[in-house]
Every structure is written in structure tokens, then in C-alpha cells.
Amino acid sequence: MVSFVSNYQDQTQLLVAVDCIIFGFDNDEVKILLIKRNFEPEKGKWSLMGGFLQPNETATNAANRVLETLTGLQDVYLEQVHTYTDPNRDPVERTVSITYYALIKIEDHNEELSKQHSAHWFSLKETPELIFDHQQMVNHAINRLRYKTSVQPIGFELLPEKFTMRQLQKLYETILNEEIDKRNFAKKINQMDVLIKLEEKDMSSSKKGSFLFQFDKDKYENMAKEGFSFKL
Amino acid sequence: MVSFVSNYQDQTQLLVAVDCIIFGFDNDEVKILLIKRNFEPEKGKWSLMGGFLQPNETATNAANRVLETLTGLQDVYLEQVHTYTDPNRDPVERTVSITYYALIKIEDHNEELSKQHSAHWFSLKETPELIFDHQQMVNHAINRLRYKTSVQPIGFELLPEKFTMRQLQKLYETILNEEIDKRNFAKKINQMDVLIKLEEKDMSSSKKGSFLFQFDKDKYENMAKEGFSFKL
DNA sequence: AATATTAAGTGTATTATTTACATTTATAAA
DNA sequence: TTTATAAATGTAAATAATACACTTAATATT
Structure with a gap:
């Protein structure tokens, strides 16, 4: 030995x-x-x-x-x-x-x-x-x-508490270095059901304004416990 | 400062x-x-x-x-x-x-x-x-x-130079901890086109014997250069 | 020599997912 | 009132993933 x-x-x-x-x-x-x-x-x-x-x-x-x-x-x-x-x-x-x-x-x-x-x-x-x-x-x-x-839904760490769908999309586009179709992006994100859509709008980016969202961390964590996995 | x-x-x-x-x-x-x-x-x-x-x-x-x-x-x-x-x-x-x-x-x-x-x-x-x-x-x-x-095709590092399709499948099943249908597995592996099928058979596992394969590392590396990515 | 046994080998139909794509709408500015 | 601008939204087509069962080659048994 x-x-x-x-x-x-x-x-x-x-x-x-x-x-x-x-x-x-x-x-x-x-x-x-x-x-x-x-x-x-x-x-x-x-x-x-x-x-x-x-x-x-x-x-x-x-x-x-x-x-x-x-x-x-x-x-x-x-x-x-x-x-x-x-x-x-x-x-x-x-x-x-x-x-x-x-x-x-x-x-x-x-x-x-x-x-x-x-x-x-x-x-x-x-x-x-x-x-x-x-x-x-x-x-x-x-x-x-x-x-x-x-x-994993860590992208939200880089965004303010309240963000628009386009901000989120732009974030993923820059990180992943690829363009994403906005309808497909929204569909995918919404399907995962981890965002809270607020009444509030952000008026800085357009005349129409765009709705603000929040990441629902508690909901995500509960879903994760049940086996759900975030996947973009 | x-x-x-x-x-x-x-x-x-x-x-x-x-x-x-x-x-x-x-x-x-x-x-x-x-x-x-x-x-x-x-x-x-x-x-x-x-x-x-x-x-x-x-x-x-x-x-x-x-x-x-x-x-x-x-x-x-x-x-x-x-x-x-x-x-x-x-x-x-x-x-x-x-x-x-x-x-x-x-x-x-x-x-x-x-x-x-x-x-x-x-x-x-x-x-x-x-x-x-x-x-x-x-x-x-x-x-x-x-x-x-x-x-990445690193599973081959764990197998002998020559291996059967079932050995490869069993390897992935144990690592990924899930059962895989053998037809779907073979289809996926063959599509990636990184294995060389030998004439030789392994006779130890069955009466019919099963063909042996080799991983074609050079081919894989060339394909990888062209943007191909291994994905199981 | 014929038969039985065993794992190997193979293809198609169904379902789910991903991709491509264009019009309407709400609001502010002119 | 009109114009301009980005936001919001749905469907069809293509691709990928899954489910599923019979035939075959070789050895072992009789």
C-alpha cells in the first residue's frame, strides 16, 4: 500500500x-x-x-x-x-x-x-x-x-424589476447572439407562465407604450419543485 | 483612486x-x-x-x-x-x-x-x-x-475502440438515467453520421451477433469545424 | 438435419415543437 | 384631424420527437 x-x-x-x-x-x-x-x-x-x-x-x-x-x-x-x-x-x-x-x-x-x-x-x-x-x-x-x-431564468437578474417584453427579448438576443421572432418569443415566454403582466405601461419606447412585466420568482420555484424546467 | x-x-x-x-x-x-x-x-x-x-x-x-x-x-x-x-x-x-x-x-x-x-x-x-x-x-x-x-461525443472515451450499438445505448441510458427506444436511438446516432460500421461482429451477447462500430473522430472534428453539433 | 431460442436489426405513423410570416392597434406628435 | 411609430397578436408549414412490432441471423438443442 x-x-x-x-x-x-x-x-x-x-x-x-x-x-x-x-x-x-x-x-x-x-x-x-x-x-x-x-x-x-x-x-x-x-x-x-x-x-x-x-x-x-x-x-x-x-x-x-x-x-x-x-x-x-x-x-x-x-x-x-x-x-x-x-x-x-x-x-x-x-x-x-x-x-x-x-x-x-x-x-x-x-x-x-x-x-x-x-x-x-x-x-x-x-x-x-x-x-x-x-x-x-x-x-x-x-x-x-x-x-x-x-x-434557468437568471436573465431577470440583469433587468429592472419591471420590464417590457421587448427588453427581455433584446436581452436574450444579445446574450445568445441570435435574432428571435417577437411573436415566437412572446409565445414561448408566455407558455412558461412565469411572468406577471402588469396594468402599467412603459411609455418611453413608443407612442402606444408597452406593458410591463415582472418575473414571478415564487411561482417559478414552486413549478421547478414539481419538475418544470425553464428552457428558452 | x-x-x-x-x-x-x-x-x-x-x-x-x-x-x-x-x-x-x-x-x-x-x-x-x-x-x-x-x-x-x-x-x-x-x-x-x-x-x-x-x-x-x-x-x-x-x-x-x-x-x-x-x-x-x-x-x-x-x-x-x-x-x-x-x-x-x-x-x-x-x-x-x-x-x-x-x-x-x-x-x-x-x-x-x-x-x-x-x-x-x-x-x-x-x-x-x-x-x-x-x-x-x-x-x-x-x-x-x-x-x-x-x-459532445465524449461518451466514446468510456467505451472500447470497437463497440456495439447496444453498448453505446446502454452507456447513454445509464449516464442520462433514462430508457431510450433502440430504434429511435440508432436513428439519431446514424443521422449524425459519426460512426464507422465495421464488418466485424461481437458474438458474445447473442447468437446472431451484433455489428461493431468505431467513432470516427476525424470526421466528427471536420464536421464540428463546419458548425455541426453533436446532440443526443 | 430440423427445430427452438435469443438478441439484433429495421420503418412508419402520430404527436409535439419550432419556425416563418403580416396586419391591426393604441397613443403621441404634428 | 392626420400621421407616425412601435406594440400586440394567430395560423399554417416544416421539422423533430416519440411510440410501436415483426423479421432475421446465428447458435444451441433435439
Whole structure:
């Protein structure tokens, strides 16, 4: 019998960080929140917001902390994506990075805080050059988001409480990167029966105005318990 | 402007490990390879095979190393699943664990090596009690495998080079945990046109014998380049 | 040599889902 | 009052998924 666990004492310890891919939606396109490095190395380049894992902190805790630091938001939708371990990925010192993507409602975030961190929202199609392996992280997160939004109703995390059918459709179109027929879209969404149609209309987009909807989270969760699955 | 990156020097370093969920298929059910702990804590309980991340090693390197140590196999299909960071997940010392699942052909592995590690194959339905958070890791890996096998032709990694249509079907039935009609299954697989039907028959399962097939990896990859996607 | 046994191999009809597509309507602005 | 604009809505056609049963090839038995 060979002992398969080496002595814990002899083992190398490493820095462990989390990096957050923060997604927002501005009614027209999906954006990510990046911060500008004002120190070397890679000063002037843009990067994801990150932070080191602290003693007694889970990676999820750390991601929440990092997120709150930059946006002021708590209780944000977060999902772990992938862990990057290339020994040379960070030129300063070897760091393992665990990535999370966050879905926030752009209008909710604290602009003062993000200004303090020289943060800026970028359209996914116009991201600037990123440090290290951050572009890869972003790509991976987008793929995961694409998959997840199509099988779970997490898209609503990116929209205001009340939204129009067109906003919702536009959101899915941008995330999935495909055009959708509006009648077919409405049909599919309505069939799933997870939206509450309000009396209220949004008058900003047209003369006729368009009805506002809300996501019925309780109803969805009850249906999910009964085996229903969201599928777009 | 607030400096968002703390000094690297001040930061806590942690042990980082990989744990491998090793899947195999024995023509009847999906199994995982577990090792029995012969030391405290949790002596006598079963666990995943794991190992610490070494200097200059990526997590994928580490997973490959761990896998070769236990099975003698190289170039095995490996996919990172999730990273576990609860500060108390390992009672001996705080350890971050990155999990990978591996798909191997059971008959290819080195039994001598696995015997040396007190390893044993368990049916997924009859896994023994596992240490720490290893059961959670297994569950997560199964879910990922379920998803991945249905959108990429990785199931073949679990089968011998030559296999019958029924073996392939049985494999999918066990992974996806649902019965499939054999005519519909064959139709779907044949439509995708990624199998080579051999002249050869396997005579072990019936008097009539059943034709053997091979996965045409090159053809699949060319088709994938052209936008084709495997979907079961 | 004939017969029995067993899993392999195969096709069609039905149902459900997805896609394509155009007109009317409510409201504000002119 | 008219005009302009996006919102709202339904149906037919095409495609995909499902349900379902008999014939065949080879071995084993008599």
C-alpha cells in the first residue's frame, strides 16, 4: 500500500484569488465592468475586479466581498466558472484564480464606488485589451452565461424589476447572439407562465407604450419543485 | 483612486489540491474509482484520488499526474468541474480543492497500480460513505458529465475502440438515467453520421451477433469545424 | 438435419415543437 | 384631424420527437 497523500507540511502553498466577470445590461447590449490598473505591471491596461482569498473566507464570500467593494451591491447572482492555475499567469507571483460571473442591474450599482476604482462599463464587442488571462476568463464566463440563461431564468437578474417584453427579448438576443421572432418569443415566454403582466405601461419606447412585466420568482420555484424546467 | 490589489506579500497562501472523479463503464453501469484511506483522519472511509498542486504544475498537469499514478494511463479525457474552498472542508489543514472528472476505458487501467492504492470500482448507485465533501464533488461531476455527454461525443472515451450499438445505448441510458427506444436511438446516432460500421461482429451477447462500430473522430472534428453539433 | 431460442436489426405513423410570416392597434406628435 | 411609430397578436408549414412490432441471423438443442 502506497501512501497517496503527501504530508501536508511539505506542500507548497499558493496565493488564491477570485476574479469577477460583472455583467450588466443597458437595454441594448450586454456590458462588463472593468477596472483600469494604475500601477505596474500592465499599468494602464484593463482588468477584472479581483481580490485574494482571506483566511476563513470561502471563494463565494470573497467574490461577494469584491463585488460589494466595487458596486456597493449585496445578494447578487454569482456563479463560479473556472479556476486558472498556470504557474506563470500572474508575472508578479504565482496565483491561482477562481472566476465568478455576477449578474447585476446596472442602474442599482453605486457609481461613486466604481468611479473610485476607475471602473468602466464596456460593451462585450468592444472590450479593451485585458491583463494576463482575463480575456480568456471573460470568454469562458460568456459561454457559461449563454448556457445558463437558456436553461434557468437568471436573465431577470440583469433587468429592472419591471420590464417590457421587448427588453427581455433584446436581452436574450444579445446574450445568445441570435435574432428571435417577437411573436415566437412572446409565445414561448408566455407558455412558461412565469411572468406577471402588469396594468402599467412603459411609455418611453413608443407612442402606444408597452406593458410591463415582472418575473414571478415564487411561482417559478414552486413549478421547478414539481419538475418544470425553464428552457428558452 | 483606491488601490484594489493588496500587496501580494501580505496575503495568506493556501494548500491547493486536485481531486479526480474517475468514471468508467463496464457494459452495464457507470462506475467510479475510489481509494480507501488507511490513515487518520477518516481512516477506513473512501475518498477520491487527489494530490497537491506542485510548483510549476498546472491543475490539469496535476490531475494527469494523479490519474497516471493510480491507473497508469496517460492522455485521458479530463475536464475541470468546480473548486471547493470551504475553510473547514479538510479538518487537517485548510485546502482548496479543484476537481476534475476523468473518463477512462476500464479495461485499459493498470490493476496492479490501483491495487497498490487500495482502489475499488463502485457503481454510482452504491457508493460508500466518502470523506469530507467528496460526495458533493461526485454529484457535481455526474451532473456535468450528464450535460457534456449530451452535447459532445465524449461518451466514446468510456467505451472500447470497437463497440456495439447496444453498448453505446446502454452507456447513454445509464449516464442520462433514462430508457431510450433502440430504434429511435440508432436513428439519431446514424443521422449524425459519426460512426464507422465495421464488418466485424461481437458474438458474445447473442447468437446472431451484433455489428461493431468505431467513432470516427476525424470526421466528427471536420464536421464540428463546419458548425455541426453533436446532440443526443 | 430440423427445430427452438435469443438478441439484433429495421420503418412508419402520430404527436409535439419550432419556425416563418403580416396586419391591426393604441397613443403621441404634428 | 392626420400621421407616425412601435406594440400586440394567430395560423399554417416544416421539422423533430416519440411510440410501436415483426423479421432475421446465428447458435444451441433435439
